[in-house]
Amino acid sequence: MVSQSAASTSTPSELSTPINKTAHEFDKPTLDALLARRFFFAPAFEIYGGVAGLYDYGPTGSALQANILDQWRKHYIIEEDMLELDTTIMTLSEVLKTSGHVDKFADWMVKDVQTGEIFRADHLVEAVIEARLKGDKEARGVKHEEPEKEEDEKKKKKKKNVKSVAIKLEDSVVEEYESLLAQIDNYTGPQLGELVRKHNIRNPTTGNELSEPVEFNLMFESNIGPTGQIKGYLRPETAQGHFVNFARLLEFNNGKVPFASAQIGRSFRNEIAPRQGLLRVREFTMAEIEHYVDPLDKRHARFNEVKDVQLTLLPKDVQTEGRTELTQMTVGDAVAKKIVDNETLGYFLGRTQLFLEKIGIDPKRLRCRQHMANEMAHYAADCWDFEIQSSYGWIECVGCADRSAYDLTVHSVRTKQPLRVQQKLDEPKKVEKLDVQFDAKKFGMTFKKDATLIKETLLGLEKDKLQCIKDELANGKSSVKCADGKSYEITPDLVKIDPITVTEHMREFTPNVIEPSFGIGRILYSLLEHSYWAREQDKARGVLSLPSIVAPMKCLIVTISQDPELRAKIHEISRKMRRIGIASRVDDSSASIGKKYARNDELGTPFGCTVDFASIKNDTMTLRERDSTNQLIGKIDDVIEVVDQLVKGTIDWSGASQRLEPYSGVQDVEE
Amino acid sequence: MVSQSAASTSTPSELSTPINKTAHEFDKPTLDALLARRFFFAPAFEIYGGVAGLYDYGPTGSALQANILDQWRKHYIIEEDMLELDTTIMTLSEVLKTSGHVDKFADWMVKDVQTGEIFRADHLVEAVIEARLKGDKEARGVKHEEPEKEEDEKKKKKKKNVKSVAIKLEDSVVEEYESLLAQIDNYTGPQLGELVRKHNIRNPTTGNELSEPVEFNLMFESNIGPTGQIKGYLRPETAQGHFVNFARLLEFNNGKVPFASAQIGRSFRNEIAPRQGLLRVREFTMAEIEHYVDPLDKRHARFNEVKDVQLTLLPKDVQTEGRTELTQMTVGDAVAKKIVDNETLGYFLGRTQLFLEKIGIDPKRLRCRQHMANEMAHYAADCWDFEIQSSYGWIECVGCADRSAYDLTVHSVRTKQPLRVQQKLDEPKKVEKLDVQFDAKKFGMTFKKDATLIKETLLGLEKDKLQCIKDELANGKSSVKCADGKSYEITPDLVKIDPITVTEHMREFTPNVIEPSFGIGRILYSLLEHSYWAREQDKARGVLSLPSIVAPMKCLIVTISQDPELRAKIHEISRKMRRIGIASRVDDSSASIGKKYARNDELGTPFGCTVDFASIKNDTMTLRERDSTNQLIGKIDDVIEVVDQLVKGTIDWSGASQRLEPYSGVQDVEE
CATH class of the missing domain: 3.30.40.230 (Herpes Virus-1)
Structure with a gap:
């Protein structure tokens, strides 16, 4: 059984003060009760009895998800200048027939x-x-x-x-x-x-x-339009929406690779028997990147920026030997040692490690597991999953696959649209090539509907592979493995391969695709487990130590009494905060301060402001940090500004401590 | 025919310098060509021939949409402390049967x-x-x-x-x-x-x-799970996902109204024959607010903040008389004169007017049209549409309806869950009431499956309505109009109504729901038309004067030559900007500066930075404003900081002009 006590030792990176978390047995029923009570998520249509595998996110879960997605958009789309897409969920059946989903995306x-x-x-x-x-x-x-x-x-x-x-x-x-x-x-x-x-x-x-x-x-089926004759499926991934738009994306990028498209959106899988809460659901939010790259040059311009990022690796050869021990290694070393296939794949592993740590995933419960040969899709060149450990074991949360040229090739063959890159050579080049000639009639009669695919595949092969086929043909026959996963036997009467010398001005190729694909619900649930702990003093009420950049609410505002003037004050402060974009919440119920702070801890709200009669007199309020329960005091407007900077991450708690005075006047935990 | 020249006179609010836009005939084919060329949106699965009513958003359209939604989230959810939701698209058929969609959401x-x-x-x-x-x-x-x-x-x-x-x-x-x-x-x-x-x-x-x-x-149908026995529909609106979660939301809000839930998400309508581009599609993004309010108190705590907002109204009585002239009026006056039914509805009209102006909708092409009596759903108390004028005429883009207690009542009756608010009275109160007694057996036999609904309806009626029924019953019979839209005849042998005096400690009621519902695609398309114009010098290339808060890209960075040092410099500058969250884009193609600026104008990018050899020597660059084409110059880091503040809206162009020097060295438009 997997050890779960690690959850209580993770430290939000923005806090420099020590945190008085106590080691404890991870208590899933208590966390589950908290998540339901604080409406992070709940079964959809619960009042109608619900349906397995469908969940609604409540105010806390939605805000947490929105903040994770906002960070994702900044980390990838904005910072890396990716081309964002928003394509339809309803997908023409032909598209998913071509991609292989209609035939193969099934269980028995x-x-x-x-x-x-x-x-x-x-x-x-x-x-x-x-x-x-x-x-x-x-x-x-x-x-x-x-x-x-x-x-x-x-x-x-x-x-x-x-x-x-x-x-x-x-x-x-x-x-x-x-x-x-x-x-x-x-x-x-x-x-x-x-x-x-x-x-x-x-x-x-x-x-x-x-x-x-x-x-x-596993795809949900429906019909488009009133005739019932246009068949559609709800997409099982967002990826195909990228590939069918490749030509427009390439044009948008002035015809050049590498570049990446990115998309955040819902996908659907009609699981036979969904279990495991948010980890196996029928409708889920994904965030997918498709990075298009020259197959002969998978270097990455910004590789240096991540080469020192530490990864925890579980390579395929270790698994093949039946072992599961993990190796710590930098991205740079993993690529240099060829454990990770290429720089671009390594770059995304590094960036993803940084992203997951930034939003609060415990690096000690995070590993990169490489797919073994028989696990990978037949077209994939290499594939690594970021697995996050929770009470359900190690669960795949991000897949980073090199999908090769598979998708663009099959869509191109099916639609007869050239989904290829043309690259002008700096100077014309004399090239020794192997020229492939077909006996068109015989070839067509032999392979019928598959002829085009085989022809395209042969014409797209690199020289050394072509040389192998040429050598085999000299011995009577050879075979071609195509993107549909099948091998086709060819003979010298169908295909001739001869060396020629040509002068090339252009190079044309189908880019390879490297795809980091994020299951947002799985990451969100794992993050909740990693953030959860309970204080020594009050084990029944938990704390969610969510980093402030993703916490659903940033600041709680309370008074010590129900005095009307104090109540008016906290609403005024909350309004000020909200106007500058700080998600703050007033608790003006009659509960004690201790109980209000405890509620706040359950919501994962990193900061709390308290107003008392001194506030009215001196125009001050206190500021409490969730994990340490340390408190500071200052002028109301100064405290608001400090909260703003804490939330934006421009200062940390020790920075805040330099701007405001220490305070120790209010009892934190209820007696 | 609608006048379209207004598009060229709209002024982005953040710019204080005069803009040299010229009046011109609105040219839809040119705009359409621009939107396709710059990949704002395109037919989905275009390489497969496409399907009517399904569109994909490209990099520019997606970023514009993401920015509009970000503004929406800040304007409503954050600033007004709404409870965000993210509920499933796949909806159990029973839910939509209860809401009336299975029976009535249809065309012949x-x-x-x-x-x-x-x-x-x-x-x-x-x-x-x-x-x-x-x-x-x-x-x-x-x-x-x-x-x-x-x-x-x-x-x-x-x-x-x-x-x-x-x-x-x-x-x-x-x-x-x-x-x-x-x-x-x-x-x-x-x-x-x-x-x-x-x-x-x-x-x-x-x-x-x-x-x-x-x-x-008009709903897309599908089956959930492998048996094919659980019927589901893709939701035609997000609203039902709010209502079925009402009990949890109310608990989250400590049992008190008013409060609002809000949701951004996809909805689907299987239109018989979709036309009009993005304005009538089969899959679309909505943003919906459900504001729950005491039916006896529809005041709004922040009404004062919007009472001076100017609206352009087309009230129902004007339309009934066959006229279409518009009236300018403040929110405060419209509510005071009872043209708008109540403060809460007025509040949302005001806030929505502010939102639409903020993102760049031309207020001169925006009106609030009230629904006429026969247009409204039978349960609605009042309904106003924000209509935006484009080349397609006046199109409904936001609906603000008072849905009364309809939805919560029907779900409550169907599921037997109490979707009601309990309010403790400050002090017990003696109340003269009308007590309703039923002959249970006779009533059940007369109305069968409808009995509960009729009973609940009668018990929920206000005193004066009950008095009318009592008076009618004295004359032999009366009727009850229920939430299913039907009237049921009742007689004195079934129902007795008598005056009684009771002491009440609690008040219980079903809240009314006021719903502002936004069609994001319609707003986005209208905004593109309103932002589009062409310069005198170059009519073939348009300008999209999108406000910088919603513009897809914030800053273009170019060099005057292809010199490697200059190219490296602009990539470095872009990286710096992206790291602080400014969506900037490098154009290092071999096109002239004028052509690059023209491309930039088509993308609606508000700012452009140019680097030349002087930049390397003096560490400076120039900053150009899209609409005026005015230019400033300063140290590279200062310019980056100015761009950051311009994008955040903390300074405007005149503020920027105080921080940087004027510049007039580079020719803007190609000769």
């Missing part, structure tokens, strides 16, 4: 033939077989191994819990089951169906038989 | 029985009958009236263009047609079907017969 499901209950086929087979193996061990009196591997722990969360029964199995069956589990991710739907029949797998609850596996596409 | 359509072509029934009948009347006039040699009424002009845009043929009609037919047109909005679907048959209306293009009208619901 089986139904209880009597009750109609639905299961994800692979998860159910795995759970039942694991339960049988466990029952076998119990029957054999074998204690099961401790500790279980983290990765398995993670998988289990996704699955239906199946109870084991102590029944001894034949040795050969145990062997067969173990081999089955080792390759559970590799079975096709029909193969899963065979396994269900062969091993008599049934609904664990009812004991009823199961249907044949049926493919269930 | 007819089909060409042979080709299947689809028309909106009312629009087609109207277009065909109008064409026949026009043909009749031609046959009679009558010149048709000039000018046509604006409102008719607007309607025509929505309709299929039908050619008139000069055929004389019987006088009685002309009379019948004219009466038909006058009430075209009042026909039900079956009545439209009768009209089609009676007047032999056919597809104007093919001459084929038309089907009976069929109701077409």
Whole structure:
């Protein structure tokens, strides 16, 4: 099991004073109660009974999300001069057919033939077989191994819990089951169906038989317009909206790469059985960057700025050996040692590490896990996930993939639009090339509808790959692997490859795409766990130590009494703050100051101002810092200005302490 | 026809220097070309042929939209302490059944029985009958009236263009047609079907017969989860997401009204035949506020702050008399004279006027039009639309409606959740009331499933309405109008109403909801038209005089030559600006300075910095203001600071002129 006590030791970076947080056992039910009570989020249509996998964000959750997105926009779009996009959610089916989502974005499901209950086929087979193996061990009196591997722990969360029964199995069956589990991710739907029949797998609850596996596409489908003939899907990612606009984006950027497009928006996945709160939902906000780069030059102009950023890496070769230990390494070293494929990918890993730390993610619970070869999409060149550790285990929150030229190529082939970059060479160049000639008629008859794709692929190959094919053709045949994932056999009568010398003035290429893709809800939930702790004095009420740049409210304003003059004063102060853009909130209820501060801590509000009768006399108020509970005092307008600068991050608490006087007159925690 | 020359005289409020804009004929094709060339927006999936009513925003359009939304969030959510929400787009069908959308959010359509072509029934009948009347006039040699009424002009845009043929009609037919047109909005679907048959209306293009009208619901439908049994719709407005969360919001606000919730998000309407660019689309961004208020006290605490704001009003009684002249009036006067129903509605009219002016809408092309009695939803108490004038006529861009207690009541009745406010009275109060008693059994048998609704409605009525019903019952029968829009007849054997005296400690009520609802795409497009003009010297290239707070890019940075040192310098300056959050853009292409400035004007970028060899020597650069083309010069870091303050609005151009020296060395417009 994953250690959760680290949450209480994270320190918001803008605070320089020590924080009196106490180590404690992480208490998820208490956090969950806080998040519901303070309306961070709640099941959508709760008064109608709700629907699994759909959540609404309340005032605190919405403001936190808006602030995270605002920081994201500044960190990436503004600071890196990215081209922002806002494309439609409703997507023409043809677009997602081309991208492969219509055919491949699916899971296999089986139904209880009597009750109609639905299961994800692979998860159910795995759970039942694991339960049988466990029952076998119990029957054999074998204690099961401790500790279980983290990765398995993670998988289990996704699955239906199946109870084991102590029944001894034949040795050969145990062997067969173990081999089955080792390759559970590799079975096709029909193969899963065979396994269900062969091993008599049934609904664990009812004991009823199961249907044949049926493919269930995870996209929500709808129809556009009144005829019902234009099919559309709600996008499962924002990425395709970037790719179909590539030609306009390239023109906007004066025809040059590298450049990046960026988009923040909703996407939808109709999960078969969503669980895990905000971590697996049917509707979610993403922020995606598509960085277009010359395939022959993946350097990055600003690489130097991030080369010293420390990453926590879990490379693929370590995982392949069944190990999970993490390596600390700078971005510069990781690229130099070729652990990370190229500078641009390394640059985004570094920038993303900085972003996640800036908004308050605990770097000790953050790692970059590289995809293993069999995990990656067939077209991907390299892929790293930022995983954040929470009570649900290590969860992918940001994916950084090199998608190669896959998407632009398939859309270009399908629409016959040139989604390519033309680069004028500084001076004409004599080039030794391999010229590819086709027997057009024969080629067309052999490959029919696939002919164009194969032709484009061959014409787009680099010289050394082409040389390999030429060599193989000399021996009678070769094959071409295309963007659709298939290999096509070619023979010398179809294709001829000959060396030629040409003078080139232009170079033309399809850019590669490096894609950092952020799941905002997952980051937001992880941040809440990382920010949560409880004071020694009052364990029932938690504190959310959110950095002030993302905290939903920046400042609470209270009085020590219900006196009308004091009440009028705090509303006046709040109005002043709001007018200069500080999200401040008045609490003029009859609760005690201690209770008001405790509420405030639960909302993650970093600063609190208190007004008393001295304030009226001297025009002063106090300023409290949430984590340390330290207090300062000063003229009301000075305090407002200090809060403004604290919120903008131009000063920290020690800076504030130089501008205002220390104060220790008000009791913080209720007796 | 609407005058369009006003566009060239609007002055961005932050600039105090005179602007050398010239009056000119508004040239929509040139603006459209600019918007496409500079990728403000484009048809979605354009490389796949596109789909009507779906548009993608490019880098300029997205940034403009993000800036408008940022201003909106500051103006309303932050400054007014509203509770932000972010609720799901995918909505459970039951929710929209209760709100009335499943039954009523529909248009009637007819089909060409042979080709299947689809028309909106009312629009087609109207277009065909109008064409026949026009043909009749031609046959009679009558010149048709000039000018046509604006409102008719607007309607025509929505309709299929039908050619008139000069055929004389019987006088009685002309009379019948004219009466038909006058009430075209009042026909039900079956009545439209009768009209089609009676007047032999056919597809104007093919001459084929038309089907009976069929109701077409404008919501996109989908299924949630793998069983296909949970029906969902994409929300047609964000409002229902507020109402279903009312109980949590009220608790968050310590049980007190008034307060407001606010949400920015996408909504969807599956229009039968979308036209008019961004003004009638199938997917769009809205920003909605739901302000919850005591029905007996619709005053607003900050009303004084907006009472002097000038509005341009078109009240309902003026329209009812067939007139369209506008009245200038302050918010304070409009409420005092009861032209606007209450302070809270008046407050939002004032705040919205300020918001629209702040982002650059020309106040001379902005009016508040009140809904006429037959236009309003049956439950609405008062409704005003902010209409913005563009080349499409006067278009509704913001609706401000008093939705009364309708939504909260219907959701409360349906879910049996109390969506009500409990208010403790300062001291117990003896109240003369009317007590309503039901014959439960008889009442239930008479009204069946509607019984609860009618009961709740009766129990929720104010005393004077109840007295009317009591008086009517004394005469044998009365009726109750319910939130479902129907009236139910009641008799003395079902309901008894008697005066009683009670001592009350609490007051309980369903709040009324005042809803300002913003169509962001419509505002954005109107703003582009209002900001567009062309200089005398170069009519082919336009200028977008967007206020700097919303302009997509804030500053362009260029050099006078392609010298490597100068190029490095401008990238360094841009990076500095971006790091402090100024969206700046380098143009290091080989175009002339004049051409670069012209591009910049098309993007609406308010400021431009130019670096030359003197810059390297003296560490200076020049600063150009887009509208006046005036230039200043200063130390690079000083200029950056001035730009920062200009963008934040803390100084204006005359303030900048005091901080930097005048400059007149670089030719602005290409010779």
